[in-house]
Amino acid sequence: MTRTDIARRVYNHTWKLDPIIRSLLDTDFYKLLMLQMIWGLYPRVEAEFALINRTTSVRLADEIDEAELRAQLDHARTLRFTKKEMIWLAGNSFAGRTQIFEPDFLAWLAEFRLPEYELEKRDGQFELRFSGPWMETSMWEIPALAIINELRSRAALKVLGPFELDVLYARAKARMWAKVEQLRPLPDLRISDFGTRRRHSFLWHRWCVEALKEGIGEAFTGTSNVLLAMDNDLEAVGTNAHELPMVLAALATTDKALRAAPYQVLQDWNQYYQGNLLIVLPDAFGTDAFLRDAPDWVADWTGFRPDSAPPVEGGEKILAWWRARGRDPRGKLLIFSDALDVETIVETYRHFEGQVRMAFGWGTNLTNDFSGCAPRPIDGLDPISLVCKVVSANGRPAVKLSDNPRKATGNADEIARYLQVFGDDGRVSHEVRV
Amino acid sequence: MTRTDIARRVYNHTWKLDPIIRSLLDTDFYKLLMLQMIWGLYPRVEAEFALINRTTSVRLADEIDEAELRAQLDHARTLRFTKKEMIWLAGNSFAGRTQIFEPDFLAWLAEFRLPEYELEKRDGQFELRFSGPWMETSMWEIPALAIINELRSRAALKVLGPFELDVLYARAKARMWAKVEQLRPLPDLRISDFGTRRRHSFLWHRWCVEALKEGIGEAFTGTSNVLLAMDNDLEAVGTNAHELPMVLAALATTDKALRAAPYQVLQDWNQYYQGNLLIVLPDAFGTDAFLRDAPDWVADWTGFRPDSAPPVEGGEKILAWWRARGRDPRGKLLIFSDALDVETIVETYRHFEGQVRMAFGWGTNLTNDFSGCAPRPIDGLDPISLVCKVVSANGRPAVKLSDNPRKATGNADEIARYLQVFGDDGRVSHEVRV
Numbered sequence: 001m002t003r004t005d006i007a008r009r010v011y012n013h014t015w016k017l018d019p020i021i022r023s024l025l026d027t028d029f030y031k032l033l034m035l036q037m038i039w040g041l042y043p044r045v046e047a048e049f050a051l052i053n054r055t056t057s058v059r060l061a062d063e064i065d066e067a068e069l070r071a072q073l074d075h076a077r078t079l080r081f082t083k084k085e086m087i088w089l090a091g092n093s094f095a096g097r098t099q100i101f102e103p104d105f106l107a108w109l110a111e112f113r114l115p116e117y118e119l120e121k122r123d124g125q126f127e128l129r130f131s132g133p134w135m136e137t138s139m140w141e142i143p144a145l146a147i148i149n150e151l152r153s154r155a156a157l158k159v160l161g162p163f164e165l166d167v168l169y170a171r172a173k174a175r176m177w178a179k180v181e182q183l184r185p186l187p188d189l190r191i192s193d194f195g196t197r198r199r200h201s202f203l204w205h206r207w208c209v210e211a212l213k214e215g216i217g218e219a220f221t222g223t224s225n226v227l228l229a230m231d232n233d234l235e236a237v238g239t240n241a242h243e244l245p246m247v248l249a250a251l252a253t254t255d256k257a258l259r260a261a262p263y264q265v266l267q268d269w270n271q272y273y274q275g276n277l278l279i280v281l282p283d284a285f286g287t288d289a290f291l292r293d294a295p296d297w298v299a300d301w302t303g304f305r306p307d308s309a310p311p312v313e314g315g316e317k318i319l320a321w322w323r324a325r326g327r328d329p330r331g332k333l334l335i336f337s338d339a340l341d342v343e344t345i346v347e348t349y350r351h352f353e354g355q356v357r358m359a360f361g362w363g364t365n366l367t368n369d370f371s372g373c374a375p376r377p378i379d380g381l382d383p384i385s386l387v388c389k390v391v392s393a394n395g396r397p398a399v400k401l402s403d404n405p406r407k408a409t410g411n412a413d414e415i416a417r418y419l420q421v422f423g424d425d426g427r428v429s430h431e432v433r434v
Numbered sequence: 435m436t437r438t439d440i441a442r443r444v445y446n447h448t449w450k451l452d453p454i455i456r457s458l459l460d461t462d463f464y465k466l467l468m469l470q471m472i473w474g475l476y477p478r479v480e481a482e483f484a485l486i487n488r489t490t491s492v493r494l495a496d497e498i499d500e501a502e503l504r505a506q507l508d509h510a511r512t513l514r515f516t517k518k519e520m521i522w523l524a525g526n527s528f529a530g531r532t533q534i535f536e537p538d539f540l541a542w543l544a545e546f547r548l549p550e551y552e553l554e555k556r557d558g559q560f561e562l563r564f565s566g567p568w569m570e571t572s573m574w575e576i577p578a579l580a581i582i583n584e585l586r587s588r589a590a591l592k593v594l595g596p597f598e599l600d601v602l603y604a605r606a607k608a609r610m611w612a613k614v615e616q617l618r619p620l621p622d623l624r625i626s627d628f629g630t631r632r633r634h635s636f637l638w639h640r641w642c643v644e645a646l647k648e649g650i651g652e653a654f655t656g657t658s659n660v661l662l663a664m665d666n667d668l669e670a671v672g673t674n675a676h677e678l679p680m681v682l683a684a685l686a687t688t689d690k691a692l693r694a695a696p697y698q699v700l701q702d703w704n705q706y707y708q709g710n711l712l713i714v715l716p717d718a719f720g721t722d723a724f725l726r727d728a729p730d731w732v733a734d735w736t737g738f739r740p741d742s743a744p745p746v747e748g749g750e751k752i753l754a755w756w757r758a759r760g761r762d763p764r765g766k767l768l769i770f771s772d773a774l775d776v777e778t779i780v781e782t783y784r785h786f787e788g789q790v791r792m793a794f795g796w797g798t799n800l801t802n803d804f805s806g807c808a809p810r811p812i813d814g815l816d817p818i819s820l821v822c823k824v825v826s827a828n829g830r831p832a833v834k835l836s837d838n839p840r841k842a843t844g845n846a847d848e849i850a851r852y853l854q855v856f857g858d859d860g861r862v863s864h865e866v867r868v
Contacts, residue, residue: 005442008439163645163648167608170608171604173605174607211597375649
């Protein structure tokens with residue numbers, strides 16, 4: 001028996017492309033949920049998405065080779081949903097319900113491919129934009145981010161030899177398992193993987209998901225990554241994102257319509273989804289403004305996902321609001337998903353234990369925590385704050401205010417206008433971690 | 435490209451034997467040095483070796499399947515030195531000299547095979563004995579210990595699934611690399627691998643040796659394992675062991691001859707070896723007795739290997755003796771090899787820095803440190819104090835007193851007689867770690 005599989009070795013050293021995106025299902029589940037709604041209600045809206053690197057000190061275009069980036073983006077555009085994937089989407093149950101996707105939507109999806117992209121370099125950064133129908137461009141968000149983050153990891157690792165790589169991944173695994181052991185003692189923990197966009201790599205992401213499945217069992221309630229959910233028989237989890245209120249707000253032609261946009265989103269959503277999928281994401285234009293102006297029926301939704309304030313503070317605000325509206329928080333659900341690590345998960349869990357149902361969507365710190373793992377100091381392994389945001393809808397600029405002014409996006413004039421409409425209450429600057 | 439190498443997978447799941455000993459060179463270098471001397475000076479001496487498990491709480495015969503043990507021992511008996519190995523032994527330089535092995539000895543070695551063994555179970559332990567010519571039985575020590583230790587590891591790991599094994603080895607690698615990083619700052623450290631006999635497994639041993647080569651570079655001065663030395667272009671290191679004074683003492687027919695035996699060993703050795711190989715192992719019958727009665731020429735030897743007292747205490751005793759004999763310790767060498775871990779290495783290094791040349795022979799804690807690495811508690815991964823000792827020579831019982839009475843071997847009557855001849859000065863009981 002020889003030690004080396006010659007065919008594999010030759011293949012590994014001569015392939016033209018090691019694909020980062022292997023399937024169109026390698027995306028967040030909320031993209032598919034939102035896509036069905038966009039396809040159903042806003043099929044003619046044009047939306048432009050753009051890459052935004054908030055960690056400006058990292059010059060992505062210096063770290064990543066443009067030709068490699070184009071090759072990966074081009075490869076992603078060759079993908080289609082496979083028959084197996086389509087059958088799974090049609091036949092699987094999501095959030096406890098079967099046939100969540102309409103047959104007509106699935107028929108459209110079967111023909112889907114990622115639209116074109118525009119890429120140029122400017123000042124050491126990539127200007128990467130996706131223009132076209134919202135129901136096409138929206139699907140670029142996750143693969144674009146995953147591609148850039150993995151290309152950055154690969155570039156950083158090129159200086160390491162095989163033994164150093166072995167040590168690096170051994171240490172990362174040991175650290176990941178230490179986290180598992182910290183989470184195990186929490187009896188009613190519900191945690192899911194939200195780490196696709198900022199992951200170190202696809203293979204590492206898969207390992208982390210397997211580690212949670214192996215290590216915390218029932219407490220691991222699923223993954224936002226649809227491909228990993230399918231392959232590992234896990235729940236696909238997620239609901240909706242800021243792009244919905246951002247696009248609807250951009251489309252609003254009056255201040256009144258702008259003020260109503262966040263609630264219009266919820267009404268649209270409710271045409272498609274019920275139960276555990278009725279999760280409010282309140283911070284697009286400031287959580288205080290959202291709660292202040294919310295119609296009473298919003299308090300009947302299943303839960304909230306506070307996404308830009310510190311978890312205890314953000315959660316307490318929602319609890320107070322439910323109580324003020326006469327709802328018992330113990331029947332409600334809070335989903336935490338912003339910059340979580342083990343310490344904040346444990347602290348938040350302990351704080352709200354018994355007061356409200358909780359779920360944790362664990363992202364970057366789950367799938368991209370390599371600090372100190374390299375056997376010698378190397379640059380480029382720390383995650384960066386990279387997002388892919390909608391920047392305009394039907395040519396009108398899109399804005400996000402957030403509860404944290406440092407996470408705001410959009411041009412200054414529009415931000416000022418939004419602040420006049422929604423106010424600035426409760427918005428506090430925090431360092432954007434990742 | 436399929437993911438699975440079918441031939442390899444089928445082979446891995448159907449092989450009759452996964453051999454632990456793959457080569458007769460998979461032994462400690464000192465066995466070959468001693469063997470040449472035994473072959474040259476004591477070819478007709480019969481010596482019996484026996485396995486001794488000092489960790490009596492571990493019932494080896496309950497943990498290890500007897501048939502598997504027999505299969506491994508039988509497999510080791512099929513091995514011969516290969517042509518490549520013989521050419522390397524003849525052509526390589528050892529301790530700075532070429533042609534350290536005589537052509538006639540090598541010609542005899544080329545025909546060597548391990549002799550028969552006797553194995554039975556008693557009270558949950560294996561009685562494993564090797565009887566015959568000393569120049570044959572001596573060679574069983576290391577493979578027998580490596581086989582039993584690895585079979586014990588394998589038995590312990592059988593309860594773990596593939597993911598748990600992945601975590602186990604990741605953690606062990608992370609820990610090993612943490613040790614490397616603790617050792618790196620010591621500027622003139624000289625450390626070698628002495629871990630063959632107590633290793634977790636051959637493959638893990640190899641990884642640890644590669645880690646030291648990669649991680650501490652020049653400070654890693656070699657390995658006692660001849661096969662790993664050859665395969666990794668490292669120095670093969672080691673000198674001599676207790677079996678030499680033990681056999682010569684057993685052969686002594688008068689108390690005077692018994693008292694002279696430890697120095698007779700050195701005179702015999704000096705017929706074959708010089709320079710850095712002139713290392714005294716003083717503790718077979720108590721270091722105090724050895725130093726008290728030593729002829730002055732012993733102080734001209736290159737160094738000492740104190741092996742059963744705590745390193746600082748044992749080293750200081752030798753330094754004081756050299757000084758009393760008018761020798762400057764700064765030109766001398768101390769080799770520490772008993773129960774070392776990173777902390778004792780660093781402490782000993784700091785203590786003797788500038789006073790004497792030092793080398794550390796790192797054993798069990800290098801190649802078999804898995805405590806706390808398993809993702810759930812399992813038994814059988816902690817190393818045990820297992821030795822394979824000469825128990826008689828030409829039918830006369832062999833004894834070791836050691837500086838630590840708990841490491842003494844031999845029957846009670848003979849130990850009493852040896853204590854009358856050598857005295858009990860300086861012998862202090864310490865827990866036998868491994």
